[in-house]
Amino acid sequence: MTRTGMHMIKKGFSFQGPAEGVHALNSWITPEDDLFLVTHMGFLNIDPDHWHLDVDGLVDNPTRLRLSDLQAMPQREYMSFHECAGSPLAPTVAKRRIGNVVWKGVPLSLVLERAKIRTDASYVWTSGLEWGEYAEIEEAYQKDLPIEKALAEEVILALEINGRPLTPERGGPVRLVVPGWYGTNSVKWVGSITAANRRASGAYTTRFYNDPTPSGVKPVWSVAPxxxxxxxxxxxxxxxxxxxxxxxxxxxxxxxxxxxxxxxxxxxxxxxxxxxxxxxxxxxxxxxxxxxxxxxxxxxxxxxxxxxxxxxxxxxxxxxxxxxxxxx
Missing domain, CATH: 2.60.40.650 (Immunoglobulin-like)
Known part of the structure; x- marks a missing residue:
């Protein structure tokens, strides 16, 4: 179900990046023009006046935040590399989609505190607002974070990149940013956050973005060296x-x-x-x-x-x- 004030700019999988690949990355802070762009289902354009974030699930104070609410909360800047995990359909192929940027936004922990997240919550699910199909799957783009990572100081609901407001292409007006973890976990166009006591069950946490290991399946979370x-x-x-x-x-x-x-x-x-x-x-x-x-x-x-x-x-x-x- 879509909200008012939103429309898809471009539908379908999309990749953009510098023609020279990693050889274009010659500055400490990566300019936006040299930072890759990847979408599964397409680009979403959201009227900032219509955007809101719902925080629910295992919380004592279900909360709805408007953009102005987030802008009024304490902000922090955090510098981090930003890397795509590559195609979930070919997870062993090195894509080297990488950049280094400065994000600014509201720590996710502050939003979870405002909603009074309960002690029995062990995961936080984040859902994007885009819609469409990827690899014959049509469902919301939803990812999850273990509660320890969700509460970590570096995880933010970003409003800016490199000192400028997030554009629709970058997931604006608000996206989740999970520094240190692959970009698939940094949900663009975030619209809801749900506290839960289990992992999310959608395709993007079960069918896609899991690596086989001798001890079982491992989520594509922490970025390897x-x-x-x-x-x-x-x-x-x-x-x-x-x-x-x-x-x-x-x-x-x-x-x-x-x-x-x-x-x-x-x-x-x-x-x-x-x-x-x-x-x-x-x-x-x-x-x-x-x-x-x-x-x-x-x-x-x-x-x-x-x-x-x-x-x-x-x-x-x-x-x-x-x-x-x-x-x-």
């Missing part, structure tokens, strides 16, 4: 014996502890320097390099503070490689 080489790109003109540097970004839910770079297709690895992290931002790494002439395959891999790393292939966070040509 990942890194990409931004420069050089395959199109750069490199000269033999001329000093240059290999640099890129590393990120994950956990802080990156180390990055290694290979200049010989994985035959040997060298430790790169790694910059700091702010909130859950990505971290810059770089390695000085004096290339010899010929064709080279560059790779990067990172390890987080728990010692977890990147698989060489067949995973959404597989090791990234770049083929370059060095002139004599």
């Amino acid at each position: 990942e890194s990409v080489i931004v420069s050089p790109s395959p199109h750069d003109l490199l000269l033999a014996d001329v000093p240059t540097k290999i640099w890129g970004w590393a990120w994950g839910d956990r802080q990156t502890a180390a990055v290694e770079v290979s200049v010989d297709g994985g035959g040997s690895w060298q430790r790169a320097t790694v910059g700091p992290r702010e909130d859950r931002s990505w971290q810059r790494f770089e390695l000085p390099w004096i290339p010899a002439s010929g064709q080279r395959v560059l790779l990067c891999r990172c390890t987080n503070e728990l010692g977890e790393g990147q698989p060489p292939s067949d995973a959404r966070n597989a090791v990234h490689s770049v083929q370059v040509q060095i002139g004599a």
